[in-house]
Amino acid sequence: MRISTNPDLQTSKGFSRIIAAGLFIIALSGCVKGRLYQRTVDWDHAGGNAGQTKYSELDEINTDNVKDLKVAWVYNSGNMAGNVQCNPLIVGGAMYVTTPAHEVIALDATNGKELWRFNPSREGESLGGINRGLAYWKSGGRGSILFTANNYLYQIDMYTGEPVESFGYNGRVDLNEDLVRPESEMAITSPGSPTVCGNLVITGALSWGAPSNVSAFDVKTGRRVWIFNTIPQPKEFGYDTWGNKDFWKKGAGVNSWSGITLDEENKMIFFCTGQPKDDFYRSDNKGAQLYGNCIVALDAETGQRKWHYQAIHHDLWDLDLPAAPILATINHKGKKLKAVIQLTKTGNTLLFDRITGEVLSKVEEVLVPASTLPGEYAYPTQPRVSWPEPFARQVVRGNELTNRTPEAHAYAQKVFNSADAGWFIPPNKKGILYYGIHGGAEWGGGSYDEKENVLYVNSNELAWYIRMKDINEMPVGEKASKLSPGKAVFLKMGCPSCHGANREGQGSIPNLTRVDQKYKQEDLMKIVKKGKNAMPAFPQIEEKDLLDLTNFLLNKENANAVVAKNKPEYRSLGYEKFLDPDGYPATAPPWGTLNALDLNSGKIKWKVPLGEYEELKKKGMATTGTENFGGSIVTKGGLVFIAATRDEKFRAFDKKTGKILWETKLPYGGYATPATYSVEGKQYVVIAATGGGKLGGKTGDAYVAFALPD
Structure with missing residues (x-):
């Protein structure tokens, strides 16, 4: 967080100099009371500062008045594909955000009005992957925004949104150049x-x-x-x-x-x-x-x-x-x-x-x-x-299985009895149950209050059921159970980790059982090799494997085709969550928590469930917490702000006690880390709310900012 001032903004002569120099000006129609912004408290790094503490000294919004927080503005980018995980960047009264298409957009941070938009795609490119934040560089009168999209690192002028032509090739650098393999085989991206x-x-x-x-x-x-x-x-x-x-x-x-x-x-x-x-x-x-x-x-x-x-x-x-x-x-x-x-x-x-x-x-x-x-x-x-x-929790235990219903408990007990559970048991054919693939901590990380020496971290407590299969093993039994060459490639490439063992998809990751109704084989081959949207590229795939895989996905394989016996090569049958028959976690709640860890004592000061299933609360279950993706921020005003939860809510907690002081329903899930900043003495809190991602749900295009009423 950085306080910015610009004395040139105080005179009409200085105003003219700024225009002449091409420096960024808050859009004239978006000035507060007709003035340009003279003093801001910035959020000028992903994570708030270079040390990634996600801490702010702002305290206009505090434990006494957070209950009065209202929507200040909503910006809709027009790209409804979801899932934005960007921590917004705010510098000098301007906010910089991204869309699922990797566009970078500058907004007036006081009202959400669009100032410029940069689309990084060239010559019909489709840029995939995830972007979680941008960087800011300034030297003298020049300032720029740096960000990644797919396999490129871009630099654009922060005042105009135009590429900095001296940087790489017309404003971008290929991250795959000059590495250990040809560029066509590397497929490097950079989400952070x-x-x-x-x-x-x-x-x-x-x-x-x-x-x-x-x-x-x-x-x-x-x-x-x-x-x-x-x-x-x-x-x-x-x-x-x-x-x-x-x-x-x-x-x-x-x-x-x-x-x-x-x-x-x-x-x-x-x-x-x-x-x-x-x-x-x-x-x-x-x-x-x-x-x-x-x-x-x-x-x-x-x-x-x-x-x-x-x-x-x-x-x-x-x-x-x-x-980080x-x-x-x-x-x-x-x-x-x-x-x-x-x-x-x-x-x-x-x-x-x-x-x-x-x-x-x-x-x-x-x-x-x-x-x-x-x-x-x-x-x-x-x-x-x-x-x-x-x-x-670190080990799945038999006395910590779900008791939501007798049927759910019986199913959980059956799976538990059939699998191995313990401390670092390696994957096997029998199956292992353990916590960790989606948490404890996730990519949102924690927020740290140095004055209190307390770390705030949201956690997932969702167990996973991983079973291994030799993809070169000749199956026995009915033809339908045989492992075909294409299914073997599907397993070998790790496709079940996103799309499921049976291609049924998860969250907003698509179901692949009906791709033959949407794609021709040559189109599908191109997607596998070059990627699309959040789908990563696999340029290194061999042509035979590519043909086998796409035949499998298009349901074109010979029903009698099976994999020949070779040296054992094991792959998982998919990233399978340990869920009960109704789709809820098969362990006892809480399934998601927010924690305050005292780094002086090493003890948890407080732990509270994070998120809820409204349908379970209506049936009398206490708040369970939910799987969550996105981080928290902590402020001098005594607050921890976090969205992240499956229930699409944004909440403020008392950092001393863990009590919820404010919550609101977002238009779409807020699976990102919020930011807070001040312009002309007014504090705002902003969150990307686009849904989608690993929790699925409806997808949208919103950034939502909150502030106290004037």
């Missing part, structure tokens, strides 16, 4: 917001089919200045932790997709990573597999590693570290210490000395079970955190 350090713009990367990285580019030219390979190459630190010595060029994953955190004083960046691909089985590949599931600290100017910590070794559970690290100053052994916080999907809070990487949390390596799948070498130990205390 870039970070600006001096004249460098730093961005993470995500790829389903190629090795990932973190890179810095010259903000003036677009030239790549340095690259950090998250799958180490020969002679790089960590290369010897991989049993497969060619994984650095043939493998995939170890993505950094949640954003980059910057320590401006020490010129250090911090980021976290996910697991290698495939998610649940990587045969003949022993070792801890750095930098999978790590928090990493680099020199921001050179990209050299300062330190790292691996939270999960050789991850076989899709427990990628989900959220948070910078903090904490009390440790009686002294103030500059620290960094990393949240995990297992409900843990990891604390580190920011400079040295010393682990401040209490962690011990414990023995875990070996894999029972041929060719898989699960790591023999995993870190267990005993302090701070976890903010989410």
Whole structure:
């Protein structure tokens, strides 16, 4: 958060100079009482500041008056495809947001009126993937917005919305250039917001089919200045932790997709990573597999590693570290210490000395079970955190199954009895039950109040049921149960993780059982190879596999075709939530929570359910909490603001007690992190409300801002 002033805005002479210089002016029709904005409190980074604390010093809206909060304005972008996860950027009275089509739009932050719109697509491109935020750079009289769309990093003039032609190729850089494979095989995207350090713009990367990285580019030219390979190459630190010595060029994953955190004083960046691909089985590949599931600290100017910590070794559970690290100053052994916080999907809070990487949390390596799948070498130990205390359940237990109805309990008990449940049990053919794929923490991360030394984090407590199958195994029984070549490719590529084992889809992710009614084979092949909307690209797929896959999706396969027996190759039957027959979680509530964690004591100060099922409340069930996606912000005014929930509500909690002080129904689900800012002394809170995403529901196009009545 930054206070901005501009004395040139106070005179007509200065006004003319600004127009002549081409600097951004709040639209004349949108001025407050006919004046240009002279003083603002900005939200000028994704996460509010470079340290990603999501904290604001604003207190005009506070615990006494938040009950009076009203809609100040609503902006509708016109793109109804959903799902926007963008944390808005507010600088000097202007707000910068994105749409599902990756357009960037500048708004008057006092009334939501559109000032300009930039569409990054060129020559009929369809830009897919997710954008979670933008970055801001200014030098002298020049200012620009940097953001990613699909495999490109863009820079546009923040006052006009025009591309900065000197940056890369007419305003954009291809993130896939000059990497370990040809550009056509890389499919790098970058959902997290870039970070600006001096004249460098730093961005993470995500790829389903190629090795990932973190890179810095010259903000003036677009030239790549340095690259950090998250799958180490020969002679790089960590290369010897991989049993497969060619994984650095043939493998995939170890993505950094949640954003980059910057320590401006020490010129250090911090980021976290996910697991290698495939998610649940990587045969003949022993070792801890750095930098999978790590928090990493680099020199921001050179990209050299300062330190790292691996939270999960050789991850076989899709427990990628989900959220950008948070910078903090904490009390440790009686002294103030500059620290960094990393949240995990297992409900843990990891604390580190920011400079040295010393682990401040209490962690011990414990023995875990070996894999029972041929060719898989699960790591023999995993870190267990005993302090701070976890903010989410970590093991599915028989005495914590649902009692919503006798039938629901009986079903949950049957599945529980048939599967394995415990601490880091590797995936197997029998099936495992565990928490974590969608939480504890998710990509929204936490919000941190340094004055109170309290971390606020929303958590999911939804269990998953993962079963493995050898895709090269000759099935027996009826023809309908046989594994065809196309179904084998469907499993091998991890398609069930989004579309389900039976292609039925989930949330707003489409059902694929009737694509033959919509697409021709050549169109479907193009979508698989190049991606579309949120669908990632798979350019590395072999032509035979592509033909088999599209035949399967179009229901054109020979009914008698089966996969020949080869070396065992296991894939999951799909990302299957542990739900009861009515579609509710099969464990006991709460299913989603908001937590206040005291970092002095390491204890949870309060925990409350986050979200509700109205139909269950009408039947007399207490508030259960729901699955939630999106983060919180915390303010000096004593409030924690968060949307995120399945019930499409936006809420303000008392940060001291966890009591709900205000709530409102959004037009669509708010699956993003809000922002707060002030213009001319008036505080606003804004949230992207577009629905869709992993929770599904209706999709829309709204940004909604709230303020106190005048």
